[in-house]
Amino acid sequence: MSASPTFEQLLDDAALYSFEHQLHLAEVLGEHAWEADLAEPRFAFTGVQPRVCSRFHLLGSAAPGPRSWLWGWANPQGYPQPILALGEYVRDFGQRHGIDALAEPEVPFDALPGAPTDPNLVAGMLTEAAKAAANNWTSYSGEVGGGTRAAFLVEHPDFTLPPPAPTRVMRVLQQGLAELRLSDHRRAVHAYAVRRGLSPVHDADRLTLNSPGLSATVHFDQLGRIENINASMEQPA
Known part of the structure; x- marks a missing residue:
């Protein structure tokens, strides 16, 4: 992650690692x-x-009426501090890096990339950016x-990812x-590889990943989009 990432870069940084966490959550819960x-x-x-979370964090809510996202720490209902602290950390991160969507109490839908109208999509975008800022992933x-x-961001020992297969x-x-x-496909793959311990190595138009049982080369076109992935896999004995 760069010293001053943009909102869009945070979404790329979170994308694949977050995606794997959500796959794992669905498998754990059924x-x-x-x-x-x-x-x-x-x-x-x-x-x-069933699971009772060991910790959870209220991030905020996206409402179709005002067409805006309201951060939990700005909600006038005044929720308990323990479930707001992580959102406040994200707010401070946004202030340090000049990311208004993380720092402002209320964020109009139109202020987000692509001007989404679906509250579910808006909640997803703000949640992804918060994950990358706070390094908290489920x-x-x-x-x-x-x-x-x-x-919400939710925590339980069973939500922790197993080693990468x-x-x-x-x-x-x-x-x-x-x-x-x-x-940015290259940024997204690199961020995932770093967090998953896949030892990424850059070349001009490719990114090589390695872990036990896996060797993969991700090729990019001239616009930085994924062109193809060549992989060799062996399941560990």
Whole structure:
């Protein structure tokens, strides 16, 4: 991550590593529902594999009426400090780096890249940027009435990623690059490789990744987009 990243660069920095965390969360929880008590505070998942989070953090909410995102620390309802502290850290990060979307109490939908209109998409964008700023990676969002979407970062030992497996790494790269909206493919792959311990090595038009059982070369075209990925995989014995 550069000394002063832009909002869009934070989204690229978070994209693939966050994507893998969300895949893992879905596998851990299976079919589920969620419940939260912000006053207690308590955040839990119910269903076939219930979990009570060891910690959780309210980031904010995206509302269709005012067409804006409101950070949790700016909410006039005054939630408990422990669930707001991480959002305040993100706010301070935004102030230090001149990123208004992280620093301002309320962010109009139109102020975000692409001027999104869907509260779910808006909540996702602010959550991804917050993940990269705070280095906290598992998120959950849900409707809280009237089309408003609330976003949280959630923690539990079971949400921690296992060591990188070759097949999972390739799935993250291939599926993530196909489905996620990225501004800079090379930056996104490099950020993921660093966080996953894949020993990235740059060349003029390629990025080489290595981990136990995996050797992959990601080729980029002249515009910096992924052209192809050549990989050799062996499952560890």
